[in-house]
Amino acid sequence: MAEHIQNPPATSAKKLNVTAIAIWVVVLAVLGLSGYGLMKTNASRPEAGETAPGFTMNFFNGYEWEGQDAVALADLQGKPVVVNFWASWCVECRLEADLLEQAWQQYKDQGVVFVGIAYSDVEPNAKEYLREFSVTYPNAPDLGTSISDDYEITGVPETFFIDRNGVIQHVQIGPVNASMMNSIMAKIMTQ
Amino acid sequence: MQVRRKQIVKRGMKWGLLLLLIMTVVLPVWAQESDSSEVTDDEVNAVAKEVYCPVCESTPLDVCETQACADWRELIREKLAQGQTKEEIFTYFADQYGDRVLATPPAEGLNLILWIWPVVAVVVGGFLFSRYMRNLRATAAAAPAVDVALPEDVPPPAKDDYVSRIEQELKKK
The missing domain is CATH 1.20.5 (Single alpha-helices involved in coiled-coils or other helix-helix interfaces)
Known part of the structure; x- marks a missing residue:
């Protein structure tokens, strides 16, 4: 006798379809999130002409600037800002440390703000570095490396020169020298 | 004579107090320093191998030779000397440098x-x-059953020569 294959009940097929759809939704969601994560990881460094990414820096314990223990880039709107990424373990950072402090002393009365961000540094060593070079402009650890992630730095030292409109005018990879400093400062102060 | 003895006792008490004060201030600092040196490299590396420094990506902290990683290992040593657990140290590193420095991100x-x-x-x-x-x-259930019968005029498959000889030898016995 011939066997007849019975079709499964319609409700069972519907249930199967719903499960399949749910699974594909989850797969697509996970793929989407993975893609977002990858895009975030592979974001390119903000270059000259682009708006500087915003950040808030919480100064090292015991340090303050203008009576505050933190400052946000947004608070400095209307002022040219020099953002320097450094670390106490970085040999090249030592080459520019004195120059940055001298430039800060020279330009601070003209409304320019220098800020230093310690990248992947250990707090006692970073503080010792600041004492060693008598750095007086505001400095902070890069908590969670969120600021260096946004600026996509590839190492230290790196310095971003931002004009009073919040636009990056120059990105310096490696240490800054005196002649470079003067010409870039003139540029960001006239923008 | 009694006055002189009282003065000696008084002076002794003064020096004793001074010594006590010095010990109170100096001893904890000394103890902390000596504790830090008592943490072995193996203990530091047991924590460090689960941490990655962003400066030298994909290299665990225990084998990384950069100055940045050496500083981080020293920090781990200090924290172990302070009695912090592995998890507390991982939390500190994640807060300071981001989750990505941990081998096992939360x-x-x-x-x-x-x-x-x-x-x-x-x-x-x-x-x-x-x-x-x-x-x-x-699909298998739906497929009609097919009788696979060999046609009569088809000769049986030829036996392997070696097998035939074995069969013959066995028959002889």
Whole structure:
């Protein structure tokens, strides 16, 4: 006798379809999130002409600037800002440390703000570095490396020169020298 | 004579107090320093091997030779000397330098993908495999049974010469 294959009940097929759809939704969601994560990881460094990414820096314990223990880039709107990424373990950072402090002393009365961000540094060593070079402009650890992630730095030292409109005018990879400093400062102060 | 003895006792008490004061101030500092040196490299590396410094990506802290990593290892040594647990040290490093410095990132935010993805892959794989098997079974059941009979005029397949000889030898016995 011939066997007849019975079709499964319609409700069972519907249930199967719903499960399949749910699974594909989850797969697509996970793929989407993975893609977002990858895009975030592979974001390119903000270059000259682009708006500087915003950040808030919480100064090292015991340090303050203008009576505050933190400052946000947004608070400095209307002022040219020099953002320097450094670390106490970085040999090249030592080459520019004195120059940055001298430039800060020279330009601070003209409304320019220098800020230093310690990248992947250990707090006692970073503080010792600041004492060693008598750095007086505001400095902070890069908590969670969120600021260096946004600026996509590839190492230290790196310095971003931002004009009073919040636009990056120059990105310096490696240490800054005196002649470079003067010409870039003139540029960001006239923008 | 008695006055002189009282003066000696008084002076002794003064020096004793001074000594006590010095010990109170100096001893904890000295103890902390000596504790830090008592933490062995193996103890430091047991924590360091689960941490990655952003400066030298993909290299665990225990084998990385840069100055930045040496500083981090020293920090781990200090924290172990202070009595902090591995988990407390990991939390500190994650807060300071971000989750990505940990070999095992916490199951939060975007990191969840790392934890969910294998489970999703197994579930989806299992579902697709079971569906494939069900289809295979349904196809087999639906196919009509075919009698495979050899035509009469077809000679039986030729035996292997070696096998035939063995059979002959066995018959002789």
